[in-house]
Amino acid sequence: MTTFKDLGLSPSLLATLDKEGYHTPTPIQAQAIPSLLNGQDLLGIAQTGTGKTAAFALPILHHVLSNRIIAAPKTCRVLVLSPTRELATQIADSFKAYSRGFGLQIATIFGGVKYGPQYKALAQGLDILVATPGRLMDHLEQKTVDLRSVEFFVLDEADQMLDLGFVKPIRQVASRMPAKRQNLFFSATMPKEIGLLAGELLTNPKRVEITPEATTAERVEQSVIFVESLRKRALLSELYAEDKLSRTLVFTRTKRSADRVTAYLQAGGIEAAAIHGDKNQSQRERALQAFKAGKVRALVATDIAARGIDVDNVTHVINYELPFGPEAYVHRIGRTARAGREGFAITLVSDDERKLLKDIERITRQRIPSFDRRKDQALKLLDEAILASGQTEKPKTPDRIKEARHSDPDAERVHKRSRNRPGRNNADTPRDGTRGEFTPREDRGERPFGKKNAFGDRSARQDRNGGRGGRPERTERYDPMAAERAPTKAARDFPAADRAEKPRFDKPKGDRPFKKKDDVRSDSRFFEERPARPAGERPAGDRKFGDRKKFGGKKTNTKPRAHHSEPVGDRSEGAQFKRRSRNG
Known part of the structure; x- marks a missing residue:
């Protein structure tokens, strides 16, 4: 059997491992540590709970302790990227535990906390820096960290980085580091995008694959319970009636659902706490510490904690809602059955989640045993009893709306009409900001x-x-100008035959002065008031037509046109056409 002494680690590290109680390496540690000690890049594919953190932490510490260098201000020798705050904290704690007593400078950088302590930690220089991509990019833009001295670059949970949209920041971080460095990639699954990213950043990597892609741990006993979505909370409370669920993780799909489930469990007398992205860092740490200490039986979390929680003796994982991706299911149930222990995974499935269950069974290549609790009256009674306690809100479901409609036909109508109705007197609204009382319909007076x-x-x-x-x-649209436009419209509506015989330019023209912009006579409303001028008094003469641009430009000739003395001559439509054709 392989031991840590056979892997070539330094004696100081071996002594620390003995104090921590580690003697036999896991399969990924036994395969990865020798390659990393030889300076090779590594691509490790293994699900959570297989000892990945020690697989890269021990050889990195071996190199750092063998080559003690004082890091320059704002620099670090080792950079580890983590997708979540909790996972970053746990990785840093592992480095501190394995290097206890050696005086290494180790720090974590993530969002949700103040920048001041992070500035101070970076300013003195670090041996090992564990960070999340978002906050690290903030420090790079502020020039409070310099990555040109990085010797080891570790990317943990690379597939979750892809899911969270961190691929672009990872490339930007990699461009700030030196080309000569040792790269380590770890991922539970190996999608195509991760393979492309690994091809960009890794050089002749050693591939270590412990388990096939997206397969669940063999020690996890899985089961599925079919139940209506409205009765999931009651079924969850019924499951907690057993003492076996002493330390259980409950996973939901949304943050709001996590808060509702937590409130429901607390109303039923079950110690529960929620952890998700809307919680600040102190709230998340308090909830996690209470769960580790055994003060909380149920830790309700979103997928943000699926890979960031490393708690010993987690007996059960309950999927209150199925995730949209089958890989997330694998990471969820990987929180139990760790370090060779047994664990249980219970999944509550409603009718609209059956397709998600089929995707999980297809990718894990196994059929999960199921039980049917639909139309169970015991769950309905339990749900009504917990809701009657008044400590949790009633869900706004179609069934409850229908029941309220049958009991009070006007309830829903009054609710919809209660906003901005005449019955709400804004003048009577209290000054303290509270809303005024709604006046019933019968109190607003009679209307015809x-x-x-x-x-x-x-x-x-x-x-x-x-x-x-x-x-x-x-029936009619009022038009104030209709009477003035009517004669003009009637004059245009003569028959087509008359329109063809009628000359185009036979309307007599009067003496019109030269138009000026500031002359009121230039307005078209005054044209009909000018005296008429007999046609034919202004001949065209031997006047040359001005050249025009191809698409209707201005005249280029400078000869002015007479307005009063020259006769117009033949201005019929045929003559106009001949002149235009003759001049092109």
Whole structure:
């Protein structure tokens, strides 16, 4: 059997491992540590709970302790990227535990906390820096960290980095580091995008694959319970009636659902706490510490904690809601059955989640045993009893809306009309910001029957609109200029035959002065008031037509055109056409 002494680690590290109680390496540690000690890049594929942290922490510490160098200010020798705050904290704790007594400078950088302590830690120089991509990019933009001295670059949970959209920041971070460094990639699954990223950043890596892609731990006993989505909370409370669920992780899909489940369990007398992205760092740490200490039986979390929680003796994992990705299911149930122990995974599945269950069974290549608890009256009674305690809100479900509608037909209508109605007197609203009381309909005075609003009688509207109330149809549209436009419109509507025979330019023109912008006579409204001028008094003469641009530009000739003395000559439509064709 392989031991840590056979892997070539330094005696000081071996003594620390003996104090911690570690004697036999896991399969990924036995395969990865010799390659890393030889300076090779590594691509490790193994699910959570297999000892990945020690697999890269021990050889890195061996190198750092063998080559003690004082790090320059704002620099670090080892950079470890983690997708979540909890996982970053646990990785840093592992480095501190394995190097206890050696005086290494180890720090963590993540969001949700103040920048001041992080500035101070970076300013003195670090041996090992564990960070999340977002906060690290902030420090790079502020120039409070320098990555040009990095010797080891570790990317943990690379597939979750991809899910969270951190691929671009990872590339930006890699561009700030020296080309000569040792790279370590660890991932539970190996999608195509991770393979492309590994090809960009790794050089002839040693591939270590412990388990096939997306397979669950063999020691986890899985089961599925089919239940209505409205009865999931009652079933969860029923499961906690057993003492076996002493330390259980409950996973939900959304942050709001996590808060609701936590409140429901607390209303049933079960110690529960929630952890998700909307919680600040102190709240998350308090909830995690209470769960580790055994003060909380149920830790309700979103997928942000699926890979960031490393708690010993987690007996059960309950999937209150199935994740959209099958890989997330593998990481969830990987929180139990760690370090060779047994564990249980219970999944509550509603009818709209059956497709997600099929995807999980297909990717894990196994059929999960199932039980049917649908239409269980015991769950309904339990749900009503917990809700009757008054410590949790009633869910706004279609069934409850239907029940309220049958019991009080006007309840839903009054609720919808209660906003901005005449019955709410804004002048009577208290000054303390509270909303005024709604005045019932019968207290607002009587109105004539059928008079809904300014459109007139209700019955008339219903007749015109097919039995439904609404705006009446307008028979006429008032147009103040219709009377003035009517003669002009009638004059244009002569027959087509008359239109063809009528000359185009036979309307007599009067003496029109030269238009000026500031002359009121230039307005078209004054044209008809000018005296008429006999046609034919202004001949065209031997005047040359001005050249024009190809698409209607201005005239290029400078010869002015007479306005009063020259006769117009033949201005018929045919003559106009001949002149245009002759001049091109």
